[in-house]
Amino acid sequence: MMTNPIEQFREAIHASGLTPPEDIEADGKLRRFASNGRRNDDAGWYLIHDDGIPAGSFGDWRTGLAQSWRADVGRALTPAEEAEHRAKVDAMRREREADETRRRAEAAATAEAIVTAATPATDDHGYLVRKRIRANGALLHQGKLVIPMRADGRVHSLQFIGADGEKRFLTGGRVAGCYFSIGNVKGAAVLCVAEGFATGASLHEATGYPVAVAFNAGNLPATAQAMRAKFPDLPLILCADDDYRTEGNPGMTKAAEAARAVGGLVAVPDFGADRPEGATDFNDLAQRCGAESVRAAIGRAMAEYRPDGESHTAGDFASPAWPEPQPLSAKIEPEPYPIDALPETIRAAVDEVAGFVKAPLAMVASSALGVLSLACQAHVDVKRAEKLTGPASLFLLTIGDSGERKSTCDGFFMGAVQDYQAQQAALWKPEVERYEAELDSWSAERNGILEAIKAAGKSGKSTDDLRASLAQLQHAKPESPRVPRLLLGDETPENLAWRLAREWPSAGVVSSEAGLILGAHGMGKDSVMRNLGLLNVLWEGGELSIGRRTSESFTVKGARLTVALQIQEPTLRSFFDKSGVLARGSGFLARFLVAWPESTQGYRPFSEAPANWPHLAKFHRRIAEILNQPAPIGDDGALTPQMLVLTPAAKSAWVEYHDAIEKELRAGGELYDVRDVASKSADNAVRLAALFHVFEHGIGAIGLESFEGASRVAAWHLNESRRFFGELALPAELADAARLDSWLIEHCQRERTHLVGKSFAMQYGPLRKRDTLDAAIRELAELDRLQVRKDGKRATLAINPSLLGFVEGQRCNSANPAKTRRVGYEN
Template identity: 25%
Template sequence: MNMPNDPRRNAAEPNSKQPEPKGSHNEAASEGRPEDLHRPTASPPGSDASWPTSGPGSVSPAANSPVKTPQEWGEIDDFEKTNLPPFPVDALPEVLRDFVTELAIETQTPPDMAAMLSLAVCAAAIARKVEIHPRGGWMEPSNLFVVIIMGPANRKSQVLRKVAAPLVAREDHLIAAKRESIASEHTKRRQLEARLKSLEKVAGESPNNNKRDKAALDAKELAIQLSSTPIPVSPRLIADNITEEKLEQMLLDHGERIACFSAEGGIFDIMKGKYSSAGPQFDGFLKAHAGDRIVTDRMGRASVVVERPALTCAYAVQPQVMKAITGDDAFRGRGLMARFLYASPESLVGRRDVAAPAMSLEVAESYAACVERMASFDGELELRFSLDADIRLRKWESEVEEMLDVGGDLEYMQDWGGKLAGATVRLAGIIECVDSTFDESLLVGIRSLERAIQIARYAISHADAVLERPDSPSYDDAQYLWRWLRKKELRVFRRRDVYQALKRRFPEVKHIAPALSELCERNFLRVLPKVTGKIGAPPMEYEVNPCLLDGATRPQKSQNSVSSLSEGFEDVSNGGESEDWGAP
């Protein structure tokens, strides 16, 4: 039964003798007075006086309703089950550690991004030239596939440009050094081709048998000479968006090694078959990761044979890109997703320092010198493990095997986990090369392996978040709406008022309904009983779980969800414009 002073009784009983106070929310709504959603107020969050009552973007307080106790709400199904670990920067060699730390400060980005990209750059510098042989017939090439997942406005392009700069400078130097000789070789080849054409004409048309026979013999010798002389091309170390066919040709033209770096996700559209009617095209990528022989024969094109391809891939993409490809059976089923090391760091957008200090010149030069030293190594090296490193590797392999078993951390991503030991070996070899000079006596020591294992443990949690994320259609919208409700500290609200405030995100009321339903299913919200006695349909009203607002079981900001990066502190529906949401 309603108490005498219960406002809902007044609303439900039109003949009540208690007049509605002037300036109440109902009067304001009927008069349509615009009020600022962000106006300062001395009233406690959630009180009627603190809420705007009309106008675009306003939120009206719903009628008071009995509040459930925490016990009555039930268990909260949080969006963020686990907190993802930050990248173990201390596991990097000193030159990389200093570079990553200062670049993260300069760009105000998570160190994870610079760390993963710098490891990829070092891998590209020694790819194919260094092979890692842990024991027996086990061989791992030194190239890596890495992908960083972050939402818009996270300066992915800026970080990638800084990290890849030494390798780009190396490529520019090689192109400049070869420019004149390549031009000369092209001229010489064109002259030989013209001569061959002339000889073939004489051999086919001359009435003089001697001339015809001699021309035919000379043409044959010249044709053999041309076929055995490769067409000169400018040196390349890095590609961007590249088709499988072009990848294979570039591997053939550039010493069977190339790197593919990009801060966009277009490469995955190409792999999916953007330029092909035959569907997904990425066999060459798979083989170039493993170092398997590539043989391609196509009608009307010269055959391509690459004996030991070494492709390094490093991409920094938005969460929407990863959601599209992780849900594609071809990418997961054919093993492409299993080849990547993932990083899904927390966005700092909205909490970045302005005018952050720039990287010191000494640190930048040390990193550039390290990459140049690795890239300029011209020999080939088989890198083996020391005895203590081999013993430690066996223990790590056993641990990984247990994680792959039923109930283990890798049970549901055995495709990825099955390649984790090999990825660890690659990381250990790269780290050893960063710290050491190239020498036939060089061994992967236990220190480098321990560092690689630290990075591998980090990668497990992030791979789990990327490959096993929830895929509810309303998941992202529900997270967005929840952040907004937390920002406004609403305890009770009407659906129509929230819709009015978030029209940019939800153009129609029906678009916000699934997000509200998901929040109710997760016990973040509950639907309040409808108030009767008024003309027309009563508005939909919701109450926020007081536990979440009062902090008793407040969800902590986490990194484990890919979608949390896309919506964490930005409205991606508005072209990626940053909105300062503050702490969730």
């Protein structure tokens, strides 16, 4: 038995798995050492007293290890010695905790400073290239990747990764319970938890699912518990590293422990019999076997999860009793919003806002595009071909329920426009005040002449001189200064035209309540045709004279208008009923880029606002730069925007896009039923291309890259128009059935099941009223698209399997598929 207490203490440190320091000082002070034996590392700590019964404690800040120690003196301690020892232990604990708190606070402050100074990483960083992954939100600082480690809405520490793969944590920073998020949890079917950043990136890129990166196996349980607290109803999959060469396989052990703690699932990569040396995680699996193998692993784990808690057998799923499902009329499948088609700065800002607001992605993107159109429309027009020119303005219409946060999205992106408008109002305030004073003086003089004319008439005197003075005065009426006012509210179309003609020739109508506009008095049966025609002219950038009986007539010329609206589906249906065929027959709605995204309500857990918005700030800076360029306004008050042309390559792509659509407009073509909308798609595509180009490059010829991204966005909106206008032509009850059918199929494919509880469908599906839901279910049952199965009072919707198209997952190297294990759930 060792009698030297210092040697006993050293042996205890070694037995815990740490590298003990060469020199140990028993002076009762907290000291640090290199727990991994590397120079400049001070993650280890110890504290030892040698007075009385020697006692101490030691640990590692990096792993969270902390142990108390007492020397073996070869006998039992007396009660007094026990009390003295407990007091020492308590004192050491308090000192260690105080030091830990201080170190963590210092590290958090350092981490925040580095995050602020860092820039977004690009995909060409050496480590990312070697791991074949994208940056996924990682930052770059002094040549190293920086991965923020967050918890409770704050950055507590950082992980640094060099191009050669060397990793280190910020000294003194907290690790336990900290994580890095990849992807967006809104609407996700599952949340994955993984050890390393590269593993998490491979999982997200293969599946699209959000991932919480725990940074090491020991932190998996704490990270999983943090995710369970934030998302209590979301299935969690612990994506284990298979550390088959390490004693105890810590990757598997800790993943299983974490899954048991939160009722989660475990997925483990299986490389088959010919496993490459060193292949342990899902990044290795993705590189060697492809993304399909990763998707198969997660898919098999999800196959074991049932949101309604029932046990479903393969025989039940594959029952031969199912008839062939009948088609739903006019049903068009939705497509994912092409976020990657947006210019990089806009895409990053949209992702950043969507991650916090959790509104539908298409709605967030439409808010950004509305601001882009509003900022650029005064400066550029676009030429498609000879004799085919027009504005770059956009009309955007998002169809969604109240509460989808359209106003919130607009608020995030409108910041630069609102600032510009306020700055211009302050700048022009002296001129406005001078004009108002001159107008008051002019009005007083005019009223005096009118009173004199009235008095002369009563007394029989001549009024010729007075009338001549009045005519001369009328020509000297002060003119109001033109103050930029870009954001207009719920204006009637005629008042909107007056403001464009008299106040400022470039403006936008942005509203989350389009019903106030489309349902206004100006859209009544007697005036709807005139006002729809007026808005059509403004979209085209044309000229229109408006005569008034009771006030001054005026002409709108060279004006540009952006419209970005949200409307509820019943309100739009009512507008159609009220306007008859005019809304589509006049081409009004055909000019809109329509979005009809699935609601995210019910899938928006609370999250704290980020401390910084670097991508949104960059978007605002560019919008401000464009707005601060002088608007090209002629003496007549009309805009004279610069005409942008397409490069030869972009022109060829535009012609190809135009002709592909044109071919489908003929009878029997895919776009025949929406030919009014489709005929404007090529025009909208080139408008978007002009906006993308100006935002990214300024004035100049529009390149192929801008047009290709724009055409993808325009094509997506065209598909949305097909979806909506196709279903709008259906009776309301069949349209409801189509909406429910789409939601059920998407939900079942995502969750890898064919059974959905009726109560679950009512709570989370698109139809929240019982009568409406029951009617839609009856429609779908009659079309053999679902069956209603009852067990007592419980009703379950069984979806026809042929609608779901499940495919067996791909295997790695044609060997065994990735293994999945279920922990904590009982079928």
